[in-house]
Amino acid sequence: MTRRDARAVGQPLPSRWDRGVFHEVASRSWPAAEAVLPKLSRSADHGLLWFGVAAGMAAAGGRPARRAAVRGLLSLGVASATVNTLGKRAVRRKRPVLDAVPVIRQLSRQPFTTSFPSGHAASAAAFALGAGLQSRRWGVALAPLAWSVAFSRIYTGVHYPSDVLAGMALGAGAAFAVRGMVPTRDQLGPQARPRADAPALPGGHGLVVVVNGAAGTGGEALRQAREALPDAEFVECEPDGKELSEQFEAAAVRARALGVLGGDGTVNTAVATAVRHRLALAVFPGGTLNHFAYDLGVHTVADAARAVAGGDAAAVDVARFRPGPDGPAGHFVNTFSLGAYPDLVRVREEWAPRIGGWPAGLLAAFQVLRTSQPVEAEINGRHRQVWLLFVGNCGYRGLGLAPVRRHDLADGLLDVRMVYAGHWARIRLLTAALTGSLRRSPVHSAARLHRLRIDGLRPGVHLAYDGEVVPAAHATVELDKAEGGLTVYRPLPDPEAG
Known part of the structure; x- marks a missing residue:
């Protein structure tokens, strides 16, 4: 031509x-x-x-x-x-x-x-x-x-x-x-770390740590924890949800403080027990994902062990969700969501045994972005069709739909972000992200709330909290906060960090 x-x-x-x-x-x-x-x-x-x-x-x-x-x-x-x-x-x-x-x-x-x-x-x-x-x-x-x-x-x-x-x-x-x-993470400033009283346990004496035997890096983390806290008691168990819950309950009866070594799903089970028994919780990062530990400033087993030995702790919020007016309350310390994210977690867990955790997560993300369907519900009294509803325990820092870090784990607020369904919603969202106008995009909204009510959920809708996925047990879900409801060990801020 x-x-x-x-x-x-x-x-x-x-x-x-x-x-x-x-x-x-x-x-x-x-x-x-x-x-x-x-x-x-x-x-x-x-x-x-x-x-x-x-x-x-x-x-x-x-x-x-x-x-x-x-x-x-x-x-x-x-x-x-x-x-x-x-x-x-x-x-x-x-x-x-x-x-x-x-x-x-x-x-x-x-x-x-x-x-x-x-x-x-x-x-x-x-x-x-x-x-x-x-x-x-x-x-x-x-x-x-x-x-x-x-x-x-x-x-x-x-x-x-x-x-x-x-x-x-x-x-x-x-x-x-x-x-x-x-x-x-290095784009974001250091976290606020409010002080709280917790027993100092030199050598780990009086600490009972429940270990998820299937955690992503649990073997090496367990070895390090035993060396750092030789007087602590370590209870290893399989990742069956019922057994984990029973082991935490048994540990709480004889412990001065409760410990958990595992990922965010295991930590969620530990939080429920620690709140119920009013025990300080020590979180040892030993899972595939350790978001809660990292937001506390606990990046290594040594960080957690040093905090336990010195009695350094913080009072942090625990978010709650209750299905229906009389349903049992669940807890989450990281995130709650419905829509695309629960689908992503479900697909990731299906593929992970065959190809590994993080490759499964990437492939699941591509599939879900292509095939997910919107969820229809009333959110705080307003009828919505949403592709994604994200609720964070405390305000997350960073723009967009995948915030990564919290500055204050005791702000008393729920970080609520939604992507609305509609014509070309995903393309419009992508365009807004590329042009730096995400906050002004009509298909995305963000708010900090004390409470959130979701009504009209249809059967088959799945909820995700701290990495766990379950079908909605009721058409209504109410979310709120237990402010400062959990005492958790965390290392003191480094004075040289400014």
Whole structure:
């Protein structure tokens, strides 16, 4: 097609600079590139290269690398959605003509989508920068690979330079958008830590710790806890909900303070027992997810052991939910939700035994975002159709739908965030996140409340609290707070931290 033909049908044309750089790359000899760049370009189809890199990071690099990998994949997902729903449809540029590109460089399967922007370049920039915003070391390590993938798209003749530059810009924007919605912990200030009285237990004498034997990092955490608190009693049990509850009740009878080693679901069971028996609770991070422990400032077993030995504790809020007027109250110390998130947890738990926890979480997120249906209910007296209802125990910091940290665990408030259903709700939400206007988006709302009432839940709707998912037992659910209802050990703030 000539430039005149393209102009006649309204197709955007490459600039003189675009054509000049493209032909310069095509005509120049690139030693060793012919054996590498075409294969690298093909390996990045559908993001497969980056999924493989993420798996390698998670397997070899420990928790920091896993966090960087997850952030990279989330950024890639946002970039891919933006390119495919907005970019490709807005600018319908033809692919470059391959006459000037040596046959040995050309891909065996030529892409059939439009040329602008480059999805491969967007995914590469999004993954590398997203991981780099979590870990600078990983960002530096991934940058050459991301640049090579982006350049390979020009080298193999499937994109003009401006396609690649625009794709990289979109990928970078996606990474910063994810950081805006899910801030890294070092973006947020230190937590408020109100003091409370708790018994000092040197060596752990008088502390009974119930250990979830199936917790994600429980074996190593248990070894460390035994070494740090040799006089404490440790009770190991299987992750059956009934057995856990019975073990906590038995431990509470003979303990001066109660301990729990496990993830957030196990901690939830411990909280109910500690509140009922008015015991201080020691939380040892030993699960796949440890949100409550981290928000307390308990990042390691050593942090918890030091607090127990010194009697350093805080009074924190416990949120409650009651199904129906006469139903038994449940507790949560992190989050309560309905809609997409319970579906995500349910799908994740189904896949986790086969492929592992965090890969299952990522795959579940992609499926749920594509297939979830809105929930219809009355929320504080107003009829709503919501894709997601999130309720946090105390105010979470950070913008968006995935807040990550609480500054004050005793503010007496519920952090309520909703995404309303409607035409193009998810696309509008994504656009608002990318443009920095999430707070003003008509499909998203946020409020801090003392109480919340949900009526009209239909049978089959699932609720999630602290990672556990259950079917709604009643059409009505009421939520409120027990302010300062739990005393929990936490280390004193570091005076040198400012």
